[in-house]
Amino acid sequence: MKICICDDDKCLRLALGRVIEPLLQLQGIEYEILEYESGEKLLAGCAVGEPDILFLDIEMKGISGMEAAKSLRRQYKNTVIIFVTAYPDFVFQGYEVRALHYILKPYKEEKIREVLRMALEELGAREEQFYLVEQKAGTLKLPLKEVRYFKSDRKRVEAVLGHRREVFYQKLSSMEEELPDYFVRSHNRYLVNLNYVTRLEASSCLCGEEEIPVSRGCRQALAVAFAKMMLK
DSSP: OEEEEEOSOHHHHHHHHHHHHHHHHHTTOOOEEEEESSHHHHHHHHTTSOOSEEEEOSOOSSSOHHHHHHHHHHHOSSOEEEEEESOGGGTGGGGGGTOOEEEESSOOHHHHHHHHHHHHHHHHHTOOOEEEEEETTEEEEEEGGGOOEEEEETTEEEEEETTEEEEEEOOHHHHHHHSOTTEEEEETTEEEEGGGEEEEOSSEEEETTEEEEOOHHHHHHHHHHHHHHHHO
16 A cells, blocks of 8 residues: 655654554555655656555645645546645635545644544445456456546447557446446446546536537436535
């Protein structure tokens, strides 16, 4: 498990690490704790892989913690973000990056432990799920947390996983019944993963870095599902 702590105060970074480590050791979790003193260094460090849990200060020189969180969230959808800050005014902005919690400075150790347990439970609830497609060559195993959307052309379905694409034959309507509820129709030809949707407009949505069409018939249900996802 990769845990990142980003704060421009070295003493606070070290103190936070000392609170976190015993709980991880007690639960027998293999972990790596990485410390960053700025938003710029955090983003550079995270460019090589997604952190599982991020403790992040908001007010820092250069890139603020909120800016760093937004940039990180565009790339990684499953990182559990926890803000550790002296400023409570940013709570509502946290919805944009789906922050799990805010811990106010000066923090209490029991609060850190409580929120860390919440983060570990959240990660446990996101156990890897796959969509299996039986083909002549064997079984295609698609990790659902990586699938941004499914696009159909009659029975030909294309699964888009970042820069990777897989093509198979299936009915999108059948898939919709089998997939988790975070896959929602945006159009009769598209099923989008709400974890990757960052903007919803009248006739399109931004899914990852791509504009996906939104039809009139799907718009209301998609808007409701998107709003619920943002509030989680």
